Amino acid sequence: MDQFVGQILPYITVAIFLGGITWRIWRWMIPRIVHNITLAPFPSSWFTAIVLMLWQALSFWNLLKFDRPLWVGAWPMHIALLNIVGGHVVGFYTLGLQFHIIAPLIITEHMSEVASDFLGTFFGLVFLAALLYLLYRRFAVEKVKAVSSASDYLHLVLLIAIAALGNYMRLVPEVHMTYAEVREFLAGLFLFSPEPLPENVLFVWKFFLVQVLMIVFPFSKLMHAFGFFWERWIVNRPYKEAPLGLPNAKLQIQK
Amino acid sequence: MSEARKPQLVSDPHNLWKGSTGLRQAKRAKAELFQTLGVRVVPDDQKVEMAIKYLDKYRKEVRSFVMAMESCVKCGLCAENCHTYLGTGDPNNIPANRADLIRKVYKRYFTVQGRLFGSLVGAEDLTLDMLEKWYSYFYQCSECRRCGHVCPFGIDTCEVTFVGRQILFNLGIAPQLHTATGKAILETGNHMGLTKPGIEDTLEFLTEEIEEQYGWPIEFPVDKPDSDILYVPSSADFMLNPDTLKGAARFFQYVGANWTISSKIAEAGNFGYLSDQNRVQKELVNRAISEAVKLGCKKIVWGECGHGWRAAKMYIPTKSDYPDVDRIPITHIHDEVVEYIKAGALKLDKGRNPFSVTLHDPCNYVRACGLCDNMRIIMNAVVEDFREMHPCREQNFCCGGGSGILFDDPDMYQFRIEASLKKAEQIRATGAQVLCAPCSICKAQFYPMVKEHKLGVQVKGLIDLVGRALVFPDDQFEDDMEL
Numbered sequence: 001m002d003q004f005v006g007q008i009l010p011y012i013t014v015a016i017f018l019g020g021i022t023w024r025i026w027r028w029m030i031p032r033i034v035h036n037i038t039l040a041p042f043p044s045s046w047f048t049a050i051v052l053m054l055w056q057a058l059s060f061w062n063l064l065k066f067d068r069p070l071w072v073g074a075w076p077m078h079i080a081l082l083n084i085v086g087g088h089v090v091g092f093y094t095l096g097l098q099f100h101i102i103a104p105l106i107i108t109e110h111m112s113e114v115a116s117d118f119l120g121t122f123f124g125l126v127f128l129a130a131l132l133y134l135l136y137r138r139f140a141v142e143k144v145k146a147v148s149s150a151s152d153y154l155h156l157v158l159l160i161a162i163a164a165l166g167n168y169m170r171l172v173p174e175v176h177m178t179y180a181e182v183r184e185f186l187a188g189l190f191l192f193s194p195e196p197l198p199e200n201v202l203f204v205w206k207f208f209l210v211q212v213l214m215i216v217f218p219f220s221k222l223m224h225a226f227g228f229f230w231e232r233w234i235v236n237r238p239y240k241e242a243p244l245g246l247p248n249a250k251l252q253i254q255k
Numbered sequence: 256m257s258e259a260r261k262p263q264l265v266s267d268p269h270n271l272w273k274g275s276t277g278l279r280q281a282k283r284a285k286a287e288l289f290q291t292l293g294v295r296v297v298p299d300d301q302k303v304e305m306a307i308k309y310l311d312k313y314r315k316e317v318r319s320f321v322m323a324m325e326s327c328v329k330c331g332l333c334a335e336n337c338h339t340y341l342g343t344g345d346p347n348n349i350p351a352n353r354a355d356l357i358r359k360v361y362k363r364y365f366t367v368q369g370r371l372f373g374s375l376v377g378a379e380d381l382t383l384d385m386l387e388k389w390y391s392y393f394y395q396c397s398e399c400r401r402c403g404h405v406c407p408f409g410i411d412t413c414e415v416t417f418v419g420r421q422i423l424f425n426l427g428i429a430p431q432l433h434t435a436t437g438k439a440i441l442e443t444g445n446h447m448g449l450t451k452p453g454i455e456d457t458l459e460f461l462t463e464e465i466e467e468q469y470g471w472p473i474e475f476p477v478d479k480p481d482s483d484i485l486y487v488p489s490s491a492d493f494m495l496n497p498d499t500l501k502g503a504a505r506f507f508q509y510v511g512a513n514w515t516i517s518s519k520i521a522e523a524g525n526f527g528y529l530s531d532q533n534r535v536q537k538e539l540v541n542r543a544i545s546e547a548v549k550l551g552c553k554k555i556v557w558g559e560c561g562h563g564w565r566a567a568k569m570y571i572p573t574k575s576d577y578p579d580v581d582r583i584p585i586t587h588i589h590d591e592v593v594e595y596i597k598a599g600a601l602k603l604d605k606g607r608n609p610f611s612v613t614l615h616d617p618c619n620y621v622r623a624c625g626l627c628d629n630m631r632i633i634m635n636a637v638v639e640d641f642r643e644m645h646p647c648r649e650q651n652f653c654c655g656g657g658s659g660i661l662f663d664d665p666d667m668y669q670f671r672i673e674a675s676l677k678k679a680e681q682i683r684a685t686g687a688q689v690l691c692a693p694c695s696i697c698k699a700q701f702y703p704m705v706k707e708h709k710l711g712v713q714v715k716g717l718i719d720l721v722g723r724a725l726v727f728p729d730d731q732f733e734d735d736m737e738l
Binding site for chain 1: 314315316317318319320321322323325326327328329330331332334335336346349351352355366367368372374375376377400403404405406407408409410411413414483484509510511512513553554556569570572573574584585586590591594595598600621622623624625626627649
């Protein structure tokens with residue numbers, strides 16, 4: 001079983017993950033944008049439209065403005081997630097020396113490791129807390145409960161399980177995994193000579209659940225990460241107004 | 256009020272109105288009526304199969320619909336931003352849930368997760384019951400786009416409602432009101448079924464009214480050849496909002512425009528856009544351009560109508576069959592008035608509008624057509640005491656009648672009262688004497704609703720107020736407004 005989860009499944013997972021995303025976006029691209037349905041006030045150019053889009057993506061502006069209690073959970077959750085994903089990539093790749101590599105003269109190797117540890121722990125806890133809060137909202141807030149279906153809860157539960165395992169391994173010394181151990185295992189996968197899974201049940205479970213998440217991703221609402229841009233591309237686009245002025249009217253405006 | 260049941264806003268959780276009478280549905284058009292529109296009503300045993308076929312068709316054609324199906328994360332933000340949900344408390348009126356009525360079916364037939372996991376991901380088979388729900392809830396949505404405006408993704412439930420209504424129309428399910436209006440559009444080119452003699456009669460009468468009010472008459476040209484401007488008024492203006500027509504006439508007279516109204520397209524609105532976006536909508540789209548060409552017009556100026564202006568501004572360019580659509584600019588009368596106001600070219604007397612006025616932002620003007628600022632420029636130029644309601648501008652709420660859901664059958668009339676609750680609260684808070692609602696549907700909704708909610712305001716259009724404030728040398732202004 002360990003061999004399947006650690007050495008065979010990852011390749012299937014990545015194939016489904018990348019293939020699924022491509023397939024789903026392919027399907028979005030088949031229908032056309034038929035009419036101009038841009039939301040007013042209209043951006044004046046594509047540049048403004050894209051800035052607007054990115055600003056929405058970065059700040060969750062609409063949530064902040066129209067539903068503060070939701071923003072309090074959703075924004076930190078996504079920012080933490082972004083940092084966690086990035087942290088996993090650079091942290092394991094550089095063994096926690098990423099900050100030292102960026103500024104070798106100012107930041108020592110030790111400082112970088114401490115910073116990496118601290119940020120990992122911080123965002124890990126923020127992520128978990130925010131997810132629990134969002135799950136609580138699905139149960140407790142009438143209007144959110146009214147729009148939820150089973151999969152909405154399950155996505156959250158899956159993320160919570162992954163985050164909880166990650167935090168547990170980070171905070172409890174007995175089950176802690178070093179960057180080096182994980183890197184060795186991942187390197188094997190990337191170089192197509194898979195190593196056996198490290199002997200840590202929690203790690204195996206976490207590794208498995210992350211793969212479940214990646215398999216589910218392209219076939220669920222989690223695709224909103226991409227859907228956001230495809231949707232906003234339709235509703236935030238520049239509009240050129242028709243020229244004003246009444247032809248041949250006696251009273252003409254001098255321009 | 257038609258019943259003792261007193262509606263309250265859902266923000267007070269103890270006063271949730273639970274739809275105890277079951278599905279609320281407007282009176283349906285009969286098969287014979289559909290036949291006049293060239294649509295054969297699909298028999299019940301084939302409805303489901305046909306509906307899925309149409310759904311498949313539209314999902315391959317309309318990206319805005321597909322993205323609305325695919326991007327929602329069910330965050331619940333839209334709930335309290337929908338006046339229909341706020342007024343009725345019916346969970347199916349939460350925009351995310353309303354869209355889910357189609358999304359469940361879409362998932363079931365067109366997604367991997369829906370085919371494999373069914374109810375776990377909220378997928379459902381299409382049934383006749385579900386079609387009944389579509390009919391009920393897609394005609395409770397006023398397509399105001401407020402949910403699209405607040406949605407973090409910009410998901411426009413309006414696009415879902417459009418597709419839902421279109422599929423139903425294709426099957427032969429639509430309200431009597433929309434279908435009968437569609438028939439009038441095909442026959443006469445306007446919603447009210449006005450004929451040329453009728454139009455000319457009304458306008459002659461309005462000429463006399465102008466003379467009474469201002470001391471001198473203004474003629475309304477109808478089908479005048481070699482005109483430069485084609486003015487497209489809402490047909491409701493001939494019956495319900497004559498002041499809007501008078502205001503437009505005074506403006507065109509003031510600037511000395513060579514303008515005309517066409518009896519073939521005396522309609523700024525477009526009920527086709529709200530029920531059948533193919534044949535019926537196209538009828539008016541094509542009439543606008545062909546009439547402009549026939550009468551030699553170099554420009555089309557649109558009158559006061561919310562959905563109609565959106566349908567014209569955003570849909571005529573992509574829907575018209577005539578090549579001249581690219582050569583005849585179409586603008587809104589508000590935008591034209593603002594050009595003159597900005598240049599200081601109009602003599603306006605605020606004193607002729609001495610009352611306190613609040614502005615209801617028609618949904619389609621502010622969220623789809625970018626008229627926010629211009630309406631305020633006019634407002635500040637023509638009235639003495641302009642009071643904003645809250646929220647205003649792009650965040651303003653719908654009147655509750657948007658997308659033509661102005662049904663008169665008792666259950667739906669009660670619905671209109673509930674759907675306008677939020678609006679009533681906003682208006683009441685301003686304490687204004689006059690409610691400016693520059694849209695024919697808003698006006699038609701407000702005339703009865705200000706009475707139902709005991710708001711004690713007069714409903715006026717914006718061009719009405721411009722017409723009053725414009726000062727001609729010959730004017731002997733006599734106020735006909737009683738507050």
